[in-house]
Amino acid sequence: MVTRIAASDATRSEGLANPLNTASQVARRARDTTAAAARAGAQALPPAARKAAGAVQKNVRRAATGMLGLSGERMSKVDTAWLRMDSDSNLMMINGVWTLAPGITWEALCERVQQRLLQYPRFRQRVVEDAAGATWVEDRHFDIAAHVLRETLPHKPGQSMQRALQDRVGELAMQPLDPRRPLWQMHLVENFKGDDGQQGSALIVRIHHCIADGIALISVTMSIVDGGSEPPKRSRKEREAATTAEDWIADALIKPFTGLTVKALDLAGDGAARSLKVLGDPEKAMQHGLAGTMDMARVAYQLVSDAAALALMPDDSPTRLKGQPGQAKRVAWCPPIPLEEVKAIGKALNCSINDVLLSCVAGAIGGYLRSQGDDPTGQEIRAMIPVNLRPMEEAWKLGNRFGLVPLVLPIGVANPVERVYEVRRRMAALKGSTQPILAFAMLAVAGLMIKPAQDALLNLFGRKTTAVMTNVPGPKEQLTLCGARVTQCMFWVPQSGDIGLGVSILSYGGGVQFGVITDTTLCPEPQRIIDAFAPEFDQLSLLTLMLPWGD
Template identity: 25%
Template sequence: MAQRLSSGDLTILARETARTPLHNATLEIFQPGPDGFGYDDVLAHIEDRIAFVPRYRQRLRTSPGRLTNPVWIDDTSFDLTYHVRRSALPRPGTTEQLRDLVARVVSRRLDRARPLWEMYVVEGLEGGRVALFSKSHQVLVDGSRTVDIGQVLLDVDPGPRQLVREDWTPHPAPTGPGLLLGGVRDLALDPARAVDTARSTVGSVRRGAGVVGERVGAAVGLHRRRPGGDLPFTLEPSEQRRVALVRTALRDYRTVRRVHGGTVNDVVLATVAGAVRTWLMTRAESVSAGRRLRALVPMSVIDEESEPTSLGSSVIGHLIDLPIGEPSPVVRLHQVSYALRAHSETGRAVAADRIAGVAGFAPTTFHALGTRVALEDDHDVHLVLTNVPGPQFPMFAARAEMTESYPVPPLLPGFGLSIGVTSYDGSVGYGLVADREALPDVEVLAQCLRESLDELLDTARDDRARAPRGRATEGPRR
């Protein structure tokens, strides 16, 4: 039986516009193995693994007159080469060139007439490296029936493995009358679906009107400030993006944690707070005492009242006020730790090592779930920040080692900046996505992240140097 979209998915589709394409993306960089790692290798590898995510060979189908909710059906003309695309950078193949390519690709919406995902094999990076840049629509990854394809492509060792060719045959597409009759039957069994369908239809009409308004606004170069937004990135985005990537060492966060206490997550959030503070100062913006940035930070919990995902936990939104008005990096960290301590003491929080131990490369799926939570949240916030721990050992795809991983989160309606963080094999990678017109200096913010971490690290080194011999400076671990 065809699976119908949930009410949450209908809402997501209704909110998507040309200015806010709602796909989650991931950039991964690989060092080829002895047999190489080119387009054909990636294509064969995905063909072998796509059976684990059957939704990636399905597309959306609406019923006549949109009287019932859309359903997922097999794409009878599915072509893997359409979804897995080959690209290359001109010499010298720098990170800056890769970042610009990612920004252009992430700005474009996915084609709803096809399965809602794309992957780009980017060759020509310095040192012979190869990048995989993948996009999956928000309605495609729910963490229950479907995880992100990136979670099933990686292995804990280089192999080799014998590819298993699946003899996949798509189910015939249902007829229009069949879809309508099936929808009527579902509505009879679940009358609440009728309300969802009505909301979806109204949302589609509003979305169409919104697109016209967006085009008019873009033509005159307008950026609408979100009500209550008092930061440079609390605005409605344009259709184009900028992307910045920051790679840091996990050992630095652990050093700060050992000296000052708290968790690695606390140090990450304090680093972001310090970076935004410094960045605002470069813009001559106010960072007066007491000024705060309200962030929505999705977190994994064990909650009997929430439906767990196939990853073994639920994801909820946690609100935290980041103290960007506080000049002391240590005080900022202590304030963040205090604000998050209540969450940890509930007993529902999922430890970072448990998340990192989920089979496959789970950060790709957890970031998508975090975005879903943010879309459903109705609180007035300035920034959505997803931070997901990954495995602390090398992982491989088609015998090539993944050396770096960066989340590339979407810009949601009303936001001109989003930040994703993934830790993997001793590194912590930040992916910053910003509106191209409103935040031309997002690279400055990226540099401020590095400086904010260095500032915290310097305080930890100073405290260790001042500690009397024999006195422990180890803080609580997590």
């Protein structure tokens, strides 16, 4: 990915190549000039007046940065947008579940959390909001017992503990975290027996999305398990550079014709992460340069086309899964499907693993609608799919670094093979799109706004979308925590606005799991969607075996 900066006259007069350095140096010089003038005027004042003026100036400066009386780190604009996105129907929490065998104790978990998790500053910091945004501030009264809790699962007669666990996760998904404390909690069920009959423990984890995205939380996971290592230390200079780069990216993409132009991005695979890394390093981007006027024209056309596509998305098909959500959630998940089988089907059909899995998701949703007496023939629903925008080696830095692309799922296509090829075609059409970067920039701009204005901007997605869907690659090998084997792990993505369906796909330990979280007003029994997933996969597998084989 190549980037060129068409510098403004003011920038050229400074003779600087790096727009980040240009902006910061020009601002610093202006600040120094103003300060010098203020000092010159202050010399004429009596000492007492000079002292009072200095105190006022200091307080104004602190208030302007949103840190009056605080010592902390400013929250990025994108993370601020996620912080403010909570609503009565949807809380911006990532919810996860681990089942463990033979089980662990609360004391052992607390010790591990203190040793490893608290090495990440975000898990020791509370959030202080102000008119201009929010600040991460060290919680001086941090209490591990307020974050690692003991749970006893209430379950009805005849109800399995697995179902009781699902019900509890659904309840916790709508219980806000305490804003006076760091925004995360773990709930440990010490005596848990799953449907497999194994005696062990269950761990429910809740983390507010403003702390990190799913990819970053995989890095957190790998640090707290047995054999995990402490996260690298991030210097203050690195934190400031990351925030400055984010500001520049948002400005460059929201105002592509005011002197800042970016080259069209190849967003296939992890190309998105590499692209954003270069985009966030304008000095390196300047060294590459654009190929010429034709490249600039292509960039302008790509950005305008993608922005228009986001703004002018047609409405979804009107299904029972779309509507005004209530204030209750329910979750469900299925047993793992062998990852090797998914790969084999993808190879036989010349499709990716994602194509196969997303096709099965579309089939499961279509099957669920049929089971409710609806006819999904010819219908489609739009799912917002996150696209990672950071190199995996930088995931430990936490925060949110992903964009969103809208994928229209062909839920009305009944033939599994036809459906997987249609999903492949639609996924291929998204490659080369700048929509993930535009969505990232939109979140950055939303973080600058007051909450009503932010809600209005982000409702663009909610009005046109039925589901949020994510696919996160988890550890390939099975993990252990405090000596216990992690037998299953699952997570659920939050939904924003009026979206009432979240779909999660997680690969772990050689298997792939499918999870759903729904609003009970729109879908009271998500297990019925889950129950349709495995048959869809089995049917696709059978039909693949029946296809003619080449010589």
